[in-house]
Amino acid sequence: MADSFDYVIVGAGAAGCVLTNRLTEGDTNTVCVLEAGGMDRHPFIHIPGGFTKTLYGDRFLWPFVTEPSESLNGRTVAVPQGRVVGGSSSVNGMVYNRGQAADFDTWAQMGNRGWGFEDLLPYFKRSETRIGDGDDRVRGRDGELPITDIDWINPLAEAFIEAAVAMGIPRIPDYNSGTQFGTGYFQRYIHRGKRVSAAKAFLRPALRRRSTDLRTRVQVVAVMLEEGRAVGVRFRDGDGREKTVLAKKEVILSAGAVNSPKLLQLSGIGPPELLRDIGITSKNPIEGVGENLRDHYSVRMTARAKNVATINEAARWPRLPLEVMKWLAGRPSVLALCPTIGFVHGKSHPDLDDADMRILFTPGSYEEGKVYVLDSHPGMTCGAAQPRPESVGYVRAVSADPADPPIVQPNYLAAETDQRITLAGLKLVRALFNSPQLAPYFDHETLPGADVQTDDELLDFSRRRGNTGYHLVGTCRMGPESDARAVVDDELRVRGVDSLRVIDASIMPMLPSANTFASTIAIAEKGADMVLGRRPLK
DSSP, rough: OOOEEEEEOOOSSSHHHHHHHHHHGGGGOOOOOOOOOSOOOOOOSSSSHHHHHHSSSSSEEEEOOOOOOOOGTOOOOBOOOOOTTTTGTTSSOOOOOOOOOHHHHHHHHOTTTTTHHHHHHHHHHHHHEOOSSSSSSOOOSSSEEEEEEOOOHHHHHHHHHHHHHHHHOOSSOOGSSSSEEEEEEEEEEEEEEOHHHHIIIIIHHHSSSSTTEEESSSSEEEEEEEHHHHEEEEETTTTTTEEEEEEEEEEEEOOOHHHHHHHHTTTTOOHHHHHHHHOOSSSETTTTTTTBBBEEEEEEEEEEEOOOOOHHHHTTTTTTHHHHHHHTTSSSGGGGSOOOEEEEESSSSSSOSSSOOEEEEEEEOTTTTTSSSSOSSSSEEEEEEEEOOOOOOEEEEOOOTTTTTEEEEEEESSSSSHHHHHHHHHHHHHHTSSSSSTTTTTTEEESSSTTTSSSHHHHHHHHHHEEOSEEEEEEEEBBOOOOOOBBBTTTTBBBBBTTOOOEEGGGOSSSSSSSSHHHHHOOOOHHHHHHHHHHOOO
């Protein structure tokens, strides 16, 4: 006889952790969480600098790779996503960035009631404890997630910020309290030298409740549908045995922008032609399942530094033991850094209301062609990205076997606007590199190098060397009833199926101009209230 719970949640990533916490408060509902990965016990997960060990391979990741892309001259790109309790929040870069108010106001303008910035603000606040400066009208002070400032200050990063200020870009102490246009240091979910993942902040308290049942290392096969209603989930345990778990109230998919649409397709919910091609019986045709995939595409330029110590030296012998001792003593250390330290949110045209370029800075660099291997010389890195990409792609299951990885095609740089803003960003990077403020520390550009100068050459470099921002969204897009391709409504209910919701980054109709962790947490906070039938927070 199958186990039965009030709610079954597929995925213990950022959204799934928040949902589990909120739905089990007071032990009033029973929840079963199914997670493909294992527990988050490895020390590299909790030491922030351990991201160099967790963000490649398949130990903690879904090692997805895109299809060859015409817009990247036939190139493929690795787009890994977290496969461990905590999801990508256990392996990613730990930057906390909500984005612009206009990002979410656009969602509302697309017909999604209750999803403007003012609607989401109470949910951003509910989850966080802001440690540091911030306007209490828009920042939370008593949530589960501590948000801190970077405490390891490097002369290179200061010079980078001063160079931006000299170009007329204002220094902003708290970009999460207002406009994004400006420069400064990122905030992060690191506290007392350790990563605070969604698992640590939200799931761990829920696991102390009798009402929570977490099952790890399971492969979900399909959502069980009976007479137009989701009644449970079929899955394979670690030994490959197929089992079922029933949901008395709802099934909630929180498996991310790749696995949530794939699971819908395997369950017979999706484009009928695709389902027919992979041998799945169509039970609820929705053309938009798996479509509208968006991701930030970042193009990084590097330079050799001089007259300054960078992360490259601090993170290797003979200085590394000192950094370890500092970390153990709770002092600022490279072991407690996120991979990106500083930012410029700039404008490609002065008449714009807010930023449309994103520049990311770190006082360190990696060997060309190697995965997170630091250069042997002092270095710095600047990445340029279009924060609101117009290029869209898709996710499609390739067979009825859930073990087969799906097709992932983001179509990076396909849109002309993305090419134009990326080029503008790279030119701004070069202006920063060659600024008077960075002159004492800038030796020479190492990637792409001085030989790459024209727009065509820079765009070719972008196609050859750009990489994922790890911010995949949009494949179960939220939309109004008039939008036939929308997958969920503004209550996050899958169209045409009772008792089934998607609550994760895949419901975003557009990509926010920021890292997606903060907005995913807010979606889960708001989604939990919807599931429980509560009135929206004000």
